[in-house]
Amino acid sequence: MRARERRVIEAVAACLGAEPDPRVLASTIGTAAGATGCALVVAGERYQWGDGGPWLEQVVTYGGEPQGVLAVTPEAVGPLPAVAAVLGLPLAVIRLTTETDRLRREGDAAARELVDDRWRAAAEMEQERRGLERDLHDGAQHHLVALRMRLALVEHTGRGVDDLLKRLDTAERVLVDTAGGVLPVALVNGGLAAALKAELASHADVTLDIGGLRRRYPSVVETAVYFVCMEAVNNAHKHARGARITVSARDSYRGLEFEVTDDGPGFVVTPSSGLRNLTTRAADVGGTAEVVSAPGQGTTVRGVVPL
Template sequence: MRAVRPATGFLTGVLTAVLALGGLVIGGLGLLPAFLWPGSRPAARRWARAGADRLAAVELRRRSLFFGEQWPPARQPLPYLLARVGAGLLSGVVLGLLGVGLVLAVLVVRGLLRGSLGGWDLLAQLVLGGVLLFLDLQGIAALARLDARLARRHLGPPEHEVLRRRIAELSASRAGIVQAVDRERRRIERDLHDGVQQRLVALAVLLGRARRQRDPAAAARLLAQAHQESEDVLVELREVAWRAYPTVLDDLGLAEALTGVAERSGIPVHLKLRVDRPLPRPVETATYFVVSEAVTNAVKHSGAARIDVTVTRTAAGVSVLVADDGAGGADPGGSGLSGLGLRVAALDGVLTVHSPAGGPTEIKVEIPCD
């Protein structure tokens, strides 16, 4: 069923080519006297351009309706229409040959049923018909690709504009990565300073008090507190290291890393992983950090009772959806989500946030990959 719309668009392209040919012939003949008279040539050019724009708009509508493409108005409608007329009429010829082949196939079947067709004749007809059918279908596929190339060439932005936009996107992405790395470095420093360092100071104080303590029982209590503090320091240090980069991602893969995120969450996380083949390492790392940061934000700010995480490997890449039933109001421009957006954009991905007041919050990421 997915091929019905493109096939219908291809057939419609034959009709629009005939329409464009008629419009060009009628318009050209009608405007020929105006072009011959010098005083009326500017007006004739405007009328010709307006007519070509209308005919090109029909093609734009066809590409939009049947192929889901959105194009700006044609920069040079006349060259596009001339190319489309040629391709469309050739497509009509190829489709006509396919129709002739179908008629011949019906005649062969009729002859076979009547017994007027011998075995060798039938074999020859089948071989010849199969070869011609294959060539005809290849021609249709090639003309369909040609139709798409003509649209890209004449309707899309110029090549130098595409390159300029791509360079601008890469420059912005590079600057965003630098900002994201700097922001992540400051966050790690803050975690170490406000968390691990303070606990180490408290541990040093406890050990110092235990050394100065004369009462063995009091010294033992202080050492027990110091031992507990040292274990808490190790736990927090592991948390900081895990947020910087989880080694389990290298050792056991994405599934185990995301399972660890779900187990450490203070809110129940329901994880659905639909990845049937390995992801490229940069995409896998970005996917992990998207889920980790989104879950952390939900735990801290949403007041949710449930978080659903779905990671799906699609034909075009990977799709990540993190949804919670919290109060909503997540700010896409906040430090956490904006950093994720920069990380995703560096891989040509897109991050969208839907978080109305009152909830729910949905964070969706699409990252292309082979």
């Protein structure tokens, strides 16, 4: 063994600890060997001290398996086979530590991604559930309220059983379609005007003013406005029985404007009035909706979805 290699090995032995530092090793080897640069390449990572070139490289093995590469410069330093043999175990420890850290980081990232995916899936499921809840509330409930009113009339007069059964079939169809995520056929095929006419034309207490609605809008916009109008009519039927209701929709320079008014008793609008669903639906498609009411002055729900 050459004197230089013995000196390097002694220096390496003096700096080794339970967890060898590859940067300290590279500095120690380079200094003891009189090199201008030394590098250790372990597990794809290069730990270098000094600089220069060209580099003289030597594979470091342990247990018959490559653990890394020892590189020194200049080439005049010559090969250091005895040093490479001594470095086998330290580089094996460094390689295992590096790969363990990498696997732990990848595992942590995968765990975080799994948690994110679970939260995302839960949020999407909750959004779907809330959407279905709103559709049932705004669409199907309208028919159920109408059924209740018709039932009271049948009970009072003893007539209209056939009409009651027809309305019951309609309510059942709406419930099934809504639960299945199916929009009213008139809304899909004919747009907002056709859907409002199909649902409200048969109500004697409702006046439709949709002559100014001549164009089609994106499906999500027409759906949102349709359900806002249905909920407003439904609220009027529940809380302003016997009132005259007017539903209007029109194209304007601002976009799709809509309004539902009744001449019922009115009420004091407060944040707890339960009308958030109306404003949320309009906001979901970039629009606005407001409720205007006062005791003795009826109620108006108006809004617009910009072009």
